[in-house]
Amino acid sequence: MAIELVYETHSTTIDNESGIATGWLDGRLSERGRMQAEALGARRRDDGLAAVFASDLGRAIETAAVAFAGSELPVHHDWRLRECNYGELNGAPAADIEVERVRRIEEPFPGGESYQQVVGRTRDFLNDLFPELDGMRVLLIAHSANRWALQRLLLGAQLEEVVAAPFEWQEGWEYTLAGQLPVQG
Numbered sequence: 001m002a003i004e005l006v007y008e009t010h011s012t013t014i015d016n017e018s019g020i021a022t023g024w025l026d027g028r029l030s031e032r033g034r035m036q037a038e039a040l041g042a043r044r045r046d047d048g049l050a051a052v053f054a055s056d057l058g059r060a061i062e063t064a065a066v067a068f069a070g071s072e073l074p075v076h077h078d079w080r081l082r083e084c085n086y087g088e089l090n091g092a093p094a095a096d097i098e099v100e101r102v103r104r105i106e107e108p109f110p111g112g113e114s115y116q117q118v119v120g121r122t123r124d125f126l127n128d129l130f131p132e133l134d135g136m137r138v139l140l141i142a143h144s145a146n147r148w149a150l151q152r153l154l155l156g157a158q159l160e161e162v163v164a165a166p167f168e169w170q171e172g173w174e175y176t177l178a179g180q181l182p183v184q185g
Contacts, residue, residue: 003129003177004137006047007150009169010060011036021097023083023090023112026058033059034066040141041067043171049073050136053125055081060141067141080125083143087112101163115145115163122149123181130180147173153181 011033015022029037040063054064056077064075086097087109100109108114129138140146144167151157154175 001135002179003133003135005126005150005154005175005177006044006049006137006139007147007173007175008040008044008063008139008141008171009143009147010055010057010063010141011040011066013059015091019094021086021089021092021094022057022059023086023092023097024057025090029059029062029066033063037063037066040171041069041071044139045071045073047139048137049139050133051076052139052141053078053081054141055079055083055143055146057082057143060143064141078125080121081140081142081146082121084115084118084145085109085112102160105159105163115148115159118145119149119152119159122146123153123183126153126177127180129177150175 011029013022013027013033014030015027017030044067052064052068052073052075054060054075054077056079060081061077068075086092088111089096089100089109090112105115108117148159148162151162152159154177
């Protein structure tokens, strides 16, 4: 069988609105972000989901908490769904990260990690979903780097291309996880 994955980014943060690349810092939702999180809940509460998995960074935790407040849907937090660790650049201007992204596919940010490392931990997370959630539909709330990892792992996209492309927000992406992923990819 397979697991249906619905992927949503965390809602807009104060840092997003200020042009800051939060990285592994928690961040807080802005007023607009709280409204987006409420809309996410309205959109997904009756979407046939078995569970929600969110990054353990504050902005993703807050997005899930607002979206699914009062819901009986189980919400789990997992560090492997974190944004790329920009190391010394966590909290730097987003423009500084943008000029570094393509260089950091295999070479880690100073004191941080590479996008290839994000792919590895995202793969480990996805592989841990089997066999328990086989045949189910789950929601992931995470960050742009995790979406790029999903595109690499599940669609075969070249990491260089997805990392270099501008991030375009939308109301979720859907993927199919057809089984355990190979160690490389």
